[in-house]
Every structure is written in structure tokens, then in C-alpha cells.
Amino acid sequence: MALCCYFLVAEPHYYVKLRAELDAAFPEPLGHLAPATLATLPFLNGAIHEVLRLGSPYFLPRVAGPGGAKIDGRYIPEGTIVALAAYSQQTSPDNFYPEPMPQGLGPDTKTNKAVLASFSFGPHSCIGKILAWQELRYCLSRVVLAFDMEFKPGFNVQEFRDGILNMRTTLLEKDMFMKVTRRAGVDLDKVFATLETQ
Numbered sequence: 708m709a710l711c712c713y714f715l716v717a718e719p720h721y722y723v724k725l726r727a728e729l730d731a732a733f734p735e736p737l738g739h740l741a742p743a744t745l746a747t748l749p750f751l752n753g754a755i756h757e758v759l760r761l762g763s764p765y766f767l768p769r770v771a772g773p774g775g776a777k778i779d780g781r782y783i784p785e786g787t788i789v790a791l792a793a794y795s796q797q798t799s800p801d802n803f804y805p806e807p808m809p810q811g812l813g814p815d816t817k818t819n820k821a822v823l824a825s826f827s828f829g830p831h832s833c834i835g836k837i838l839a840w841q842e843l844r845y846c847l848s849r850v851v852l853a854f855d856m857e858f859k860p861g862f863n864v865q866e867f868r869d870g871i872l873n874m875r876t877t878l879l880e881k882d883m884f885m886k887v888t889r890r891a892g893v894d895l896d897k898v899f900a901t902l903e904t905q
């Protein structure tokens with residue numbers, strides 16, 4: 708969520724585009740955000756895919772079982788520790804090219820979504836994936852519909868980006884300083900009053 712807000716504010720034309728998509732889908736910015744509708748919004752879902760691609764690395768070890776394993780045609784002896792470097796395949800130019808931000812998608816764009824591995828694959832992949840996606844869609848939409856976000860004056864956008872370290876997990880070397888204000892015309896007290904009656 709934090710990284711998604713960072714990328715949107717760092718590339719404000721995407722922020723404007725996301726808000727326009729959400730405004731069109733939800734004319735009442737504080738109304739109910741139906742999960743089924745959120746799931747159909749291409750830019751919202753694209754933004755979440757992109758931030759998961761850039762900010763959810765892992766290197767989960769597995770051990771080749773009895774008799775070894777065959778991976779991509781190659782024999783791996785029993786007991787060998789193997790792991791998928793999710794971040795490497797998610798950022799390899801073989802799979803994604805050019806970088807969608809800031810260049811945008813062009814005619815020779817590669818987007819190999821099959822390699823997006825944030826939730827892992829197979830029998831031990833994340834059982835919370837659907838819930839996580841719903842939470843991400845809901846929380847991001849709520850924030851974008853109800854608030855204006857901008858970096859605090861003096862915040863160094865590039866320095867923060869250089870400090871995003873995708874190793875075993877995503878580490879943020881630099882603090883993010885965001886100024887968040889209510890969007891003009893959005894009465895948050897109304898939301899809290901509604902929540903209290905539910």
C-alpha cells in the first residue's frame with residue numbers, strides 16, 4: 708500500500724488516471740465500494756499488479772525430494788536446495804519491457820504476467836491471495852477517492868526510489884513523507900457517522 712501510494716504520487720498522471728477511473732465507477736466517493744466492481748477496473752488492478760511486481764520479492768527455499776527433481780529439463784539431485792528469485796523474474800527485461808513507469812506501454816511492450824509470483828505458486832502458495840487482493844483494491848480505492856496525497860516539500864523522490872531494496876523482503880531505506888488532506892467536497896465525518904451505525 709505504501710509503495711503504491713509512493714508510485715502514484717511520484718507519477719501523478721497515473722494518480723489522476725486512477726482517480727478518474729474510480730470516480731466514474733463510484734460517483735459517490737464515500738459510498739459502498741462493491742468488491743465485484745473493484746475487480747473489474749483495469750487501471751486499479753494494473754496499478755496493484757505493478758506494485759506487487761516491483762515490491763514483493765521473496766526467495767523461498769525448497770528441497771528436492773527423494774529421487775531428485777527435473778526443473779526446466781535439468782536434473783536436480785535429491786536434497787538440493789532450490790529457490791525461485793521472484794524479484795529477478797518479475798523485473799527481467801525478458802518478461803517486462805520497457806519499465807511501465809515512467810515510459811508507459813508501447814507497441815513492443817512485453818508483459819509476461821505468468822511470471823508474477825508475489826503469492827508464490829503450487830500447493831503452498833498463499834491461501835490469503837483473494838483476500839489480500841480485495842483488501843488492496845478496497846483500501847487503495849478508499850484512500851484515492853477520499854484524500855489528496857502529495858509529498859512533503861523537500862522529499863527526494865529519486866533518493867527514496869533508490870532506497871527500495873528488494874532482497875528477501877522489501878526494505879525501505881528512506882522514510883516516506885507524505886502530506887494527506889481530505890479531498891475537496893468529501894465529508895469524512897459522514898463516513899464515520901455511517902460506520903458507527905453499521
Ligand code: HEM
Pocket residue numbers: 763765767824825826827830831832833834835836838839
Ligand atoms: C499482499 C499480501 C500477501 C502476499 C504478497 C503474500 C505472499 C505469500 C507467499 C509468497 C506465500 C508462500 C510462502 C511459502 O511458500 O513459504 C504465502 C503463504 C501464505 N499466506 Fe500469504 N501473502 C499475502 C497476504 C496474505 C493474507 C492476507 C493471508 C491470510 C489472511 C495470507 C495467508 C497465507 C498463508 C496461511 C500461507 C501459507 C500457505 C501454506 O503454506 O500452505 N497471506 N503468502
